[in-house]
Structure formats: structure tokens, C-alpha cells
Amino acid sequence: MARYPVPSHVIESIDAADLRGFGAAHLARRAANRRTIARLSEKLNAVFDSGVPFFTKDAIRDIVRQLDELAVNPNPRVHTVRKFIVRGLDDCVVELRVPLGRVHPYRDLPDVDIVDAKLLVRFRPIDHLTSTTRRFADEFNIEHAFLPMVVEPRPVQLHSVTNDYVPQYPVLPLEAVQATLQRKRTEWESSSACQQLLSTLRSAAIPDVRRIVAFACFNMSDCEMAERSACQHALLLILRKFFAERQRIAEEDIVCFAQDPLYEDVDKKVLAGAGISVVENPRAFLEVDDASLVLSISPETPVRQIVADIAQPAVMIWNRVEEVEQHAEWIGQTEWYGPPFQIFY
Numbered sequence: 001m002a003r004y005p006v007p008s009h010v011i012e013s014i015d016a017a018d019l020r021g022f023g024a025a026h027l028a029r030r031a032a033n034r035r036t037i038a039r040l041s042e043k044l045n046a047v048f049d050s051g052v053p054f055f056t057k058d059a060i061r062d063i064v065r066q067l068d069e070l071a072v073n074p075n076p077r078v079h080t081v082r083k084f085i086v087r088g089l090d091d092c093v094v095e096l097r098v099p100l101g102r103v104h105p106y107r108d109l110p111d112v113d114i115v116d117a118k119l120l121v122r123f124r125p126i127d128h129l130t131s132t133t134r135r136f137a138d139e140f141n142i143e144h145a146f147l148p149m150v151v152e153p154r155p156v157q158l159h160s161v162t163n164d165y166v167p168q169y170p171v172l173p174l175e176a177v178q179a180t181l182q183r184k185r186t187e188w189e190s191s192s193a194c195q196q197l198l199s200t201l202r203s204a205a206i207p208d209v210r211r212i213v214a215f216a217c218f219n220m221s222d223c224e225m226a227e228r229s230a231c232q233h234a235l236l237l238i239l240r241k242f243f244a245e246r247q248r249i250a251e252e253d254i255v256c257f258a259q260d261p262l263y264e265d266v267d268k269k270v271l272a273g274a275g276i277s278v279v280e281n282p283r284a285f286l287e288v289d290d291a292s293l294v295l296s297i298s299p300e301t302p303v304r305q306i307v308a309d310i311a312q313p314a315v316m317i318w319n320r321v322e323e324v325e326q327h328a329e330w331i332g333q334t335e336w337y338g339p340p341f342q343i344f345y
């Protein structure tokens with residue numbers, strides 16, 4: 001059974017809408033997949049309940065090694081298959097075959113194609129592996145049923161002629177991003193929320209913090225998300241200063257890492273200027289240790305589950321998942337945001 005079942009009325013209305021859109025054969029396949037997932041869930045839940053970690057640094061390191069060993073692809077539109085070897089929770093070894101080079105049949109901008117040109121390491125916690133929602137039932141592949149980590153194609157935008165990478169949104173200039181980060185830091189530092197957070201930290205017995213690892217803070221160069229993202233990066237800087245003062249060490253003695261697949265070059269430069277190293281997914285997980293502070297607000301990857309398996313960080317800051325009433329009219333409507341966006345359910 002699914003670890004965190006979705007209410008049946010949500011599943012039923014999504015299926016009813018999809019029956020009209022995709023047809024009966026698709027729904028029959030989805031139903032069959034659901035039965036298989038339910039059957040395998042017993043074993044997956046038993047593994048989880050026995051305390052076996054789904055995620056280990058060794059397994060993440062092994063994927064990173066395989067990524068590092070890949071030859072550079074000179075033409076991102078040429079069809080290639082990248083192979084990875086991963087071990088499942090049933091202890092079986094699986095070869096993942098990841099096709100690259102597909103050009104998607106639609107585009108958002110003229111002269112810009114969406115191409116499966118990059119790779120994405122996806123983490124699959126117990127709630128994903130046992131889920132029978134539309135997303136997980138439709139993408140179900142029995143060979144991957146016990147894999148907590150898979151590698152998938154990652155679509156990116158490339159110019160149709162030059163093949164140059166094109167960001168998804170207009171990217172703000174470096175000076176603007178720097179200025180927003182600075183302003184957000186000043187605003188945050190004087191806010192009551194920040195004072196409350198620091199006073200909570202002051203009153204707690206916390207082991208020494210020697211590194212800060214931030215996940216999923218979004219990119220500050222995206223005009224729509226700039227302020228919110230800068231706020232989260234500013235918090236990282238405030239926390240570094242707080243712990244440096246508390247531990248009577250220099251700020252540079254607390255190393256900082258940030259991981260979000262959305263960072264553009266501008267973000268990387270601004271963050272480097274602030275003493276924060278941007279690392280590619282999934283490398284930041286390898287940086288987390290017991291002397292770390294982990295910061296992660298609404299990530300689209302199961303940061304808490306992974307971190308809980310690989311380390312016991314000194315501090316972890318996250319936001320609570322809130323139950324929200326789903327708008328009745330939205331149930332069963334579109335949750336598919338075609339690449340390069342992600343599918344959420």
C-alpha cells in the first residue's frame with residue numbers, strides 16, 4: 001500500500017478526466033501498474049520499516065563517478081544512450097539506459113528547441129516508490145521498482161542553429177542580482193523573523209557548524225523569483241556570520257555550498273563572490289556531514305529523507321509541508337507542465 005495515500009476522490013477525478021483525454025487503453029495500463037505497485041509496496045515498506053537507508057553516500061558517490069567518467073557529447077542533438085549501473089533495494093543490480101538527443105515536438109520560444117541534452121539524477125523516497133498517483137503509475141517501470149536513485153534525460157533549451165544554451169527566463173544582470181542579495185540581507189537581518197530564528201538558535205545546544213549546505217534556493221537571476229531566492233541565500237549568509245561569531249572563528253572557516261539545477265552563470269558568479277560554491281546535483285549531498293547546517297525550503301527533491309539517511313547534521317532548517325485545500329476545479333486538470341518543467345503529481 002502507498003506510504004502516503006492520496007485521497008481516492010482525487011485519484012478518481014484525475015482518472016475520469018484522463019479517460020476522456022488519453023482513452024481506455026491508457027487507463028487500463030495505469031490500473032495494471034497500480035496493482036503491481038501495490039503488490040511491490042509490501043516489500044518496499046518492509047525494507048523501509050527495517051531501517052535500511054534508501055540513500056547512502058557510497059551510492060551517490062558511485063553515480064557521481066559514473067557521471068564524471070562520461071565522454072563529452074560534441075553534438076547534443078545526436079541520439080546517444082548513456083548507461084549507468086545502480087543497485088536496487090532488493091539488492092539487484094540494474095543497468096539504466098538513458099537516451100539523450102531527443103528534440104521535443106514543441107517549443108516556447110521561436111528559434112529555441114527543447115532538447116534532452118543533460119542528465120538528471122532523481123531521488124525516489126519511499127512515498128514515491130509506493131505511490132499510485134497518476135504520475136507514478138504512468139511512469140512505472142518494473143525494472144526500476146526498487147531503485148531509490150535513477151538517472152533521466154534532462155531537457156534544456158538550445159538555440160536551433162547555434163545549439164547555444166538558452167535560459168528558460170530572461171536572466172537579470174549580475175549587478176542587479178548582487179544588489180538584490182545585499183538588500184535582502186539587510187532587510188532580513190533587521191526583521192523580527194530573523195531575530196526570532198537567531199534567538200532560537202542561541203538558546204539551543206548545537207554542535208560546531210563547519211559547513212552550510214543549501215538546497216533548492218532557486219535562482220536569483222530569474223526576474224520573477226529573484227527576491228524570494230535572494231532572501232533564502234541571504235539567510236545562508238546571515239547564518240554563516242551567526243555561527244562564525246558564536247564559535248569565534250572567521251566566516252571563511254565555515255564553507256558554504258549551494259545546489260539547485262536552476263542556477264545560471266550569473267547566480268554562480270554572485271554566489272562565488274559571496275563565498276558560496278555552487279555544486280551540481282547530486283554533489284551537495286556528499287558535502288553534508290555531522291558538522292553541517294542544512295538549509296532547504298520547499299525542495300523538489302527529498303532533501304530531508306536523503307540527509308536523514310546519510311548524516312546527522314548539527315542543524316537542519318526547512319519549512320513544514322502544509323495541507324492545502326485543492327481547488328475542486330483543478331482536480332484532474334493539468335498537472336503536466338511539459339519539459340523543461342517538472343511533472344509534480
Ligand SMILES: C[S@@+](CC[C@H](N)C(=O)[O-])C[C@H]1O[C@@H](n2cnc3c(N)ncnc32)[C@H](O)[C@@H]1O
Pocket residue numbers: 215216217218219228229232259260261262281282296297298299300301
Ligand atoms: C518549489 S521550488 C522552491 C524554490 C525556493 N526554495 C522557494 O522557496 O521558492 C523547488 C526548487 O527545488 C529545486 N530542485 C529540484 N531538484 C533539486 C535538486 N536535486 N537539488 C537541489 N534543488 C533542486 C528546483 O530547481 C527549485 O528551485
